[in-house]
Amino acid sequence: MNGIEQTLIGGIAGGTAIVIPSLGELTSELAGIVNLGTEGCMLAGALGAYAVTVATGSAEIGVAGGAIAGAVFGLLHAYLTIYRKADQLTSGLVVWFLALGVTGVLGTSYVNDVITPLPVISIGGLSKVPWLGPILFHQDLLVYVGYVLVPLIIFILHRTRIGLLLRSTGERPEVVSVAGNRPNLIQATAVTIGALLAGVGGAQLSVGYVGTWFDDMTSGYGFVAVAVVLFASWKPLRVMVGAYIFGVALSAESVLQTNGIAINQYLLDALPYLVTLIALVIVSRKGGRKAPEALNRALIDVT
Amino acid sequence: MGKVSLKLGNSQKPLEVVSNTGATATLASSIKVAFKRHKLAYLSVGSYVASMAVFGLIVFVKGANPLSVFSVVVQSTFFNGGSVEQIILRAVPISLAALAVAVPARAGLVNVGGEGQLIMGAIGATGVGLTVGASAPSPLSWALMGVAGGLAGAIWAGIPALMRTATGASEAVTTLLMNFVANDIMLYLIYQPWRDRYSSGQPQSQPLSHSAQLSSLFGSQLNIGVVFAVALAVATWWLLKKSHWGFALKVVGGNQEAAKRAGLPINRLLISSMLVGGALAGLGGMLNLAGVEVQLRPGITATFGYIAFLASWLGRHEPYKVVIAAFLFSAIALSSNGIQLNFGLNGSIVDILLALIVIAPLFLSKNRKAMTK
Incomplete structure (x- = not known):
């Protein structure tokens, strides 16, 4: 196995921890609510999944625990921003801070625990496809969840009534309300589902890709997920591509290191964030697609 | 009105x-x-009490007595001479980074990059301090370190500002990402070019020479950096409240369309507000480094930049209120030591306390909006 294959395998596995939260953030943003707390929800998901895995011995049940932990923090963000009209960015940061504190306090007892992470599953014939097979189809469960989630979310958002309602809420909540629907409820559901997916993304880190828990282990991936949604101009396919690119940048770093390429580790650590920043500039310059209108009000016309 | x-x-x-x-x-x-x-006042008190109750509950779940934790927080904050000095020292970087949020906020920009700007300020100061510190007289090296720190912070805030004005990329997200880049740059410098070969244990940069360190005030733990910080805070207040520039920022932040029609140079104002903010945070990082830390180490900023964002928000971006909030948060952040020592709880429990203190007014946003509409 050469370095490029190693990088791509790690990129898909690590990228999944960004893909799933980004799709969650996409859902939330299309409904008009930006959630910087995605970082906190991932953190909660990572610890929740780890704790449940330690307790039950099953990483699959752990993932469910992570999803719930993420959703709980998402509910708080939804309540504050939608029902209490709090500033979205501040609320998101506070949710992150709260999660940082809670996972710091509760997580100390799990630092030395050992778990059996999600097993690698080979998809029969597909994993035998030369070169691509081992990269795409010899991965853990959540990677496949990521594969399924992308078309599923595209279908729901663009082909169903629920998706139409959600997107309309993100553009003009007033109109949705006049038409006899409850924009608040729709937004709250979108934010909570988004946070749930962030929790699953966190689980992919703690019980999947990395397989251990340490303090502040998401180290900004949740913020990257928010950035990915912006530079993907709210298009699910681009979100997926962007997130995997970030994953590849992450994994390139560790592969270069193990192969003894003499670049300082910390400069490499900065690479994924730089890639994201540059992508943001390039895409924004092209104009991209306009943001959902309700979101624009929250993101640009602040204070 | x-x-x-x-x-x-x-x-x-x-x-x-x-x-x-x-x-x-x-x-x-x-x-x-x-x-x-007085509904808002009652609700405020109520929501703060509820916040503290939630905190007490979390403490209780972790097996400590909430009342004794609260008394440790209060005691270590107010009834211990030494720790008042520590609070003031911490409040220096936190309040300057909080003002770095407040200035762009006037123009409607969201600067969540205080953490990175503090780090870059500390890096700039260390670079200059290590180069000239040993040979130059103290005031000169302080001045040069201040210039370097302020400049580094301004650049770090200026890049997202340019990205915003040139391409429309949301500065709330770009400033956040810049924090992580800054931290990695600092780690690189600590682990390689500036590494202190003589220290054992945790890697850190070489220390500043004695003459480059800020001298202490009247033999206390405080240093002359506190005086500089007060001067900077007053200058910021003047800029925002009394200067033409501050007024123009407010117009841009209030109604960009009106500002455009009045012929104000909007982009230049947006960028300059971020540059001034970044410089303030950079100077905060420099004062913290030259006065307290003396050398770069991993985790030197200890989330001060994010705490500062919350402080500025709590102070509604009004300069003097922001500084008061920064002192409050500095005290709470400091009490983490006492909590750790006395109760064996993880120090990040104060993050919970800080978050809950901000959740209380966030919870009231709706009532406040109803009052002012």
């Missing part, structure tokens, strides 16, 4: 009507009116 007085007029109406209908009814409804008028 016109709208507010209108609203007040309305809310007084029931009082007049009621006063004609008998004494008992008057009493009951005037209590009601009094509650309505």
Whole structure:
């Protein structure tokens, strides 16, 4: 196995921890609510999944625990921003801070625990496809969840009534309300589902890709997920591509290191964030697609 | 303002009507009116009490007595001379980074990059301090370190500002990402070019020479950096409240369309607000480094930049309120030591406390908006 294959395998596995939260953030943003707390929800998901895995011995049940932990923090963000009209960015940061504190306090007892992470599953014939097979189809469960989630979310958002309602809420909540629907409820559901997916993304880190828990282990991936949604101009396919690119940048770093390429580790650590920043500039310059209108009000016309 | 007085007029109406209908009814409804008028105040107190109750509950779950934790927080904050000095020292970077949020906020920009700007300020100061510190007289090396720190912070805030004005990339997200880049740059410098070969254990940069360190004030733990910080805070207040530039920022932040029609250079104002903010945070990082830390180490900023964002928000981006909030948060952040020592709880428990203190007013956003509409 050469370095490029190693990088791509790690990129898909690590990228999944960004893909799933980004799709969650996409859902939330299309409904008009930006959630910087995605970082906190991932953190909660990572610890929740780890704790449940330690307790039950099953990483699959752990993932469910992570999803719930993420959703709980998402509910708080939804309540504050939608029902209490709090500033979205501040609320998101506070949710992150709260999660940082809670996972710091509760997580100390799990630092030395050992778990059996999600097993690698080979998809029969597909994993035998030369070169691509081992990269795409010899991965853990959540990677496949990521594969399924992308078309599923595209279908729901663009082909169903629920998706139409959600997107309309993100553009003009007033109109949705006049038409006899409850924009608040729709937004709250979108934010909570988004946070749930962030929790699953966190689980992919703690019980999947990395397989251990340490303090502040998401180290900004949740913020990257928010950035990915912006530079993907709210298009699910681009979100997926962007997130995997970030994953590849992450994994390139560790592969270069193990192969003894003499670049300082910390400069490499900065690479994924730089890639994201540059992508943001390039895409924004092209104009991209306009943001959902309700979101624009929250993101640009602040204070 | 016109709208507010209108609203007040309305809310007084029931009082007049009621006063004609008998004494008992008057009493009951005037209590009601009094509650309505001070509703926000009661709700504020209520939400803070609820926040503290939640914190107490978390502490209780972790097996410590909430009341004794609270008393440790209060005691270590107010009744210990040494720790008052520590609080002031911490408040220096936190309040400058908080002002770095408040200045762009005037123009409607969201600077969440205080952490990175503090780090870059500390890096700039260390670079200059290590180069000239040993040979130059103290005041000169302080000045040069200040320039380098302020410049580095300004650059770090200026890049997202340019990205915003040139391409429309949301500065809330770009400033956040810049924090992580800054931290990695610092780690690189600590682990390689600036590494202190003589220290064992955790890697850190070489220390500043003695003459480059900020001298202490009257033999206390405080240093002359506190004086500089006060001067910077006053200057920021003047800039925002008294200068033409500050007024122009407010116009841009209030109504960009009106600002455009008035012929204000919007992009230049947006960028300059971020540059000034970044410079303030950079200077905060420099003062913290030259006065307290003396050398770069991993985790030197300890989330001060994010705490500062919350402080600025809590102070509604009003300079003096922001500084008060920064002191409060500095005290709480410091109490983590006491909590760790006395109760064996993880120090990040104060993050929970900080978050809950900000959740209380966030919870009231709706009531506040209803009051001012």
